Amino acid sequence: MAKIVLNKENYFHNLKIISEQAGSKDKIAVVLKDNAYGHGLVEIASMAKEFGIKNAVVRTCEEAKKIETFFEQILILADTTFHTYSHSFHIVVNSLEQLEKVPENTNVHLKIDTGMHRNGISIETLEEAIHGTLRKNLNLTGVMTHFRSADILSCEFFWQKENFKRAKNITVNTCEKLFLPIPKFHSANSSALFRFKNYQEDLARVGIAQYGYLESDSIFDNPDLKPVxxxxxxxxxxxxxxxxxxxxxxxxxxxxxxxxxxxxxxxxxxxxxxxxxxxxxxxxxxxxxxxxxxxxxxxxxxxxxxxxxxxxxxxxxxxxxxxxxxxxxxxxxxxxxxxx
Incomplete structure (x- = not known):
């Protein structure tokens, strides 16, 4: 029978490099969506837990349920069936309309459109969205964005960083006015993480790099990762x-x-x-x-x-x-x- 073999030594090698770049393994959120990029959801989750990773990212609630016991926090990117979630699940909200459909007491991360123009709340409506989480009795636990050009030599990466900096300031100011806890901020995928010189955000959503690959241009000082x-x-x-x-x-x-x-x-x-x-x-x-x-x-x-x-x-x-x-x-x- 055909078989996929996963090399734990290589996986831990990659996670060590990633953790050093992020500043701590506590800042790493391993992206396990779509069957852990084909590597096996439960298999990769078990190795990540063994290494000491506490955060994961998946696509749906069904994926999250399969690995619920492995992580302290699981971020769910694209679920459209809303119901009562586990306290460890955090739902990404991509629009004001979606915000209205999320059940009370759900942990939510607001996704901000800083220039990719694919998903996310506009910076102009961010304050309204934060007010909405309070009105809907939701727990605002994160604010995030996604880079469209972190893997290529382009000024767009820095442009989006500035846009997200603006979104962070709006979030902090609004939360302080509403006496809300300041949420976690995160923007970096695999390529973006290795573009930061001194990573200061609360999480890094690392997908392909943990599996041993990086699609970034060779002009960058890319890490020595090993395929898993x-x-x-x-x-x-x-x-x-x-x-x-x-x-x-x-x-x-x-x-x-x-x-x-x-x-x-x-x-x-x-x-x-x-x-x-x-x-x-x-x-x-x-x-x-x-x-x-x-x-x-x-x-x-x-x-x-x-x-x-x-x-x-x-x-x-x-x-x-x-x-x-x-x-x-x-x-x-x-x-x-x-x-x-």
Missing amino acids: MSLWAQRISSRKITKGQRVGYGGIFTAKEDMDVSTYDVGYGDGFLRLNGKKRYTTPKGYEILGRVSMDNCSINSKDEKVCIFDDVRQLAEIHDTITYEITTTLNPNIEKEII
Whole structure:
């Protein structure tokens, strides 16, 4: 059976670097949405807890329930079904309309649109939103934003930082007038965290960096992170083919000599994005995936019982003209996970 292997040593290596950059492991909120970027929600949560991480970020309440016992605080980014939440759950509110739908006594983080123009309350209506949390008897526990260009060399990062600074000032002034506790402030994703020289915010929402990747431009002094995930496949069958015989759908691969070929139980049905045979892909051990990847299997010039399909997805991301996130999150969540 296909298997995803998670390297705990590499994961802890990444968290150590991230914690040092943030100033403390208490400031780290590990982003575990979408099955922990394909790595396994519960598996990654258990390792994060073991390391000493107290905060997590997920997409939905259902995800939060699965890891409720692992963390002191869980931030829920995009749930639209509102009901009574656990005291450890904190709901992100993206609009004044959404604010009206959240049940009383819910912990909320107001998301501010500082320039990404995707989700969030405008700075101009921030004071109104804070008043709304008081009127609705909500617990304002956080104010946040998200950078649109932290991974590229651009002045937009600094422009958004200034906009969020303005939002912080409005929040502090308004809360003091209303005798409300000052909420936690956070803006940094993985790329943004490593753009700060002296990180002073209360939390950093770290996603892809904890898994060993960073999509930031190479011009930055990026950290030495280590990929956590490797994908392994089990041999189904083997055969010898002769020079000139072709393999798989369309016969895209033609053998240049007599060779051994085996079929392995990983395909695009498992979320291993389809290789069409036009670009060469070799496994970490130097084997080649031959021709087109099928739905449930692929052909490789190996007779090994098990083959590591990848232990670093950057080559695949380049082949597919995408980002590392897409390669990992596409993997079928039902693939068996093992922590080593």
